[in-house]
Amino acid sequence: MNTKADNIKQTFSQYVVPSYGRFDLVVKYGQGPYLWDTEGKRYLDLGAGIAVCALGHAHPQIVEALRQQAQRMIHISNLYYHEGQGLLAKEIVSRIGPGKCFFSNSGAEANEGLYKLARRFGHDSGRYEIITALNSFHGRTLAGIAATGQEKVKKGFDPLVEGFNNYIPFNDLAAAEAAISPRTAAILIEGVQGEGGIQPATPEYLLGLRKLCNERNLLLMMDEVQCGYYRTGSFCSFQEILKDVAGASDFLPDAVSMAKGIAGGFPLGGFWVREPYSDILGPGSHATTYGGGPLACAVALKVLEIIKSESLAENVKKMSRLFKEGLTALCGRYPRVLKGVRGMGLMLGISLNTESGALSGNGSPASIVFTNALKEEGVLSVPAGVSIVRLLPPLNITKEQVEEGLCLIEKAAARSSG
Numbered sequence: 026m027n028t029k030a031d032n033i034k035q036t037f038s039q040y041v042v043p044s045y046g047r048f049d050l051v052v053k054y055g056q057g058p059y060l061w062d063t064e065g066k067r068y069l070d071l072g073a074g075i076a077v078c079a080l081g082h083a084h085p086q087i088v089e090a091l092r093q094q095a096q097r098m099i100h101i102s103n104l105y106y107h108e109g110q111g112l113l114a115k116e117i118v119s120r121i122g123p124g125k126c127f128f129s130n131s132g133a134e135a136n137e138g139l140y141k142l143a144r145r146f147g148h149d150s151g152r153y154e155i156i157t158a159l160n161s162f163h164g165r166t167l168a169g170i171a172a173t174g175q176e177k178v179k180k181g182f183d184p185l186v187e188g189f190n191n192y193i194p195f196n197d198l199a200a201a202e203a204a205i206s207p208r209t210a211a212i213l214i215e216g217v218q219g220e221g222g223i224q225p226a227t228p229e230y231l232l233g234l235r236k237l238c239n240e241r242n243l244l245l246m247m248d249e250v251q252c253g254y255y256r257t258g259s260f261c262s263f264q265e266i267l268k269d270v271a272g273a274s275d276f277l278p279d280a281v282s283m284a285k286g287i288a289g290g291f292p293l294g295g296f297w298v299r300e301p302y303s304d305i306l307g308p309g310s311h312a313t314t315y316g317g318g319p320l321a322c323a324v325a326l327k328v329l330e331i332i333k334s335e336s337l338a339e340n341v342k343k344m345s346r347l348f349k350e351g352l353t354a355l356c357g358r359y360p361r362v363l364k365g366v367r368g369m370g371l372m373l374g375i376s377l378n379t380e381s382g383a384l385s386g387n388g389s390p391a392s393i394v395f396t397n398a399l400k401e402e403g404v405l406s407v408p409a410g411v412s413i414v415r416l417l418p419p420l421n422i423t424k425e426q427v428e429e430g431l432c433l434i435e436k437a438a439a440r441s442s443g
């Protein structure tokens with residue numbers, strides 16, 4: 026007899042475009058850092074919807090903010106003003122620096138805004154190219170896949186959008202300098218490469234890029250879609266990377282994109298652009314019907330309020346230390362499976378041993394094999410590339426939940442070790 030899960034999967038296979046490789050898990054509901062499947066099995070969700078559910082699932086204050094705002098108004102379009110969008114922009118500006126914000130619906134769309142900003146910026150001098158990094162990820166729109174420094178996302182979608190064919194090795198300043206041409210308008214990087222396997226930018230790289238962009242009159246743009254919004258323990262990852270670094274206190278990129286955790290799971294994205302570039306995109310130059318609507322903004326304001334009142338930036342750092350210590354110990358105990366841990370805050374990557382054979386499974390990469398092993402033990406994670414499994418838990422995860430997670434990861438590692 027077909028289970029409820031079988032029926033749901035069957036409906037997907039019949040009616041949903043099969044563009045995703047999904048794990049074999051049909052989710053019914055969530056609470057805090059936990060999800061339950063249709064069979065009643067509980068999972069500790071250390072993927073948090075790929076770094077989105079900053080406060081876990083069904084947070085009562087988020088539910089209440091949604092309910093209250095939905096009763097007043099859900100949508101009005103950007104033909105009119107409403108209080109929430111201005112307040113949210115003000116909150117973001119106060120956390121990054123003098124400038125202005127534009128709101129979209131997703132990360133890819135936030136980055137589209139950055140590409141248009143760069144094109145407008147370079148337009149009068151005939152410059153339109155944007156340099157991006159190898160192994161970067163900037164979203165799945167046509168310009169997003171052109172910007173992304175990974176071949177696999179572009180396959181079969183050529184001709185690619187022009188102006189992005191310059192991918193530089195990450196953290197290599199000399200390569201950035203060498204890549205600049207008379208057509209270059211901007212450089213775009215992630216503060217911590219996420220899909221590329223959790224690779225933080227070095228302080229020297231960020232400071233060097235800033236100097237280079239100043240000297241060559243280029244915009245320095247940062248994609249903080251995954252690594253931003255307190256995931257590293259600071260609002261933006263570059264603030265965390267440059268904290269306590271001499272000569273870095275006045276570092277600012279020219280533009281920053283964000284999404285994912287911004288409204289804790291309600292779709293919202295956006296970008297911040299610094300003065301004096303904040304009016305480059307004037308009336309009629311850029312728009313979206315839904316972006317920054319009353320409902321999304323009310324939730325996003327509540328997310329920021331909770332992050333502040335519950336000192337979650339501090340929690341991120343404390344829980345990060347616990348995870349790192351625990352995972353490092355596990356790497357020592359299960360070297361056939363686990364090789365190391367890297368990352369910042371609650372954006373962690375477990376690198377897997379792909380040579381021992383312990384994670385070689387029917388043609389699937391080790392990252393998928395181990396993600397499945399974790400799922401069997403009741404913990405959800407997110408693979409990156411072939412050899413990294415990401416942990417991107419809610420920012421309000423507790424010590425007990427981290428310990429529970431480490432226990433489950435140990436079980437999966439022990440079982441995979443053979």
Ligand SMILES: Cc1ncc(COP(=O)(O)O)c(C=O)c1O
Nearest residue numbers: 131132133162163164219250251
């Ligand atoms: C760094 C980065 N930029 C952009 C995106 C695209 O965001 P979205 O999926 O919301 O379009 C992602 C998504 O994973 C991302 O990690």
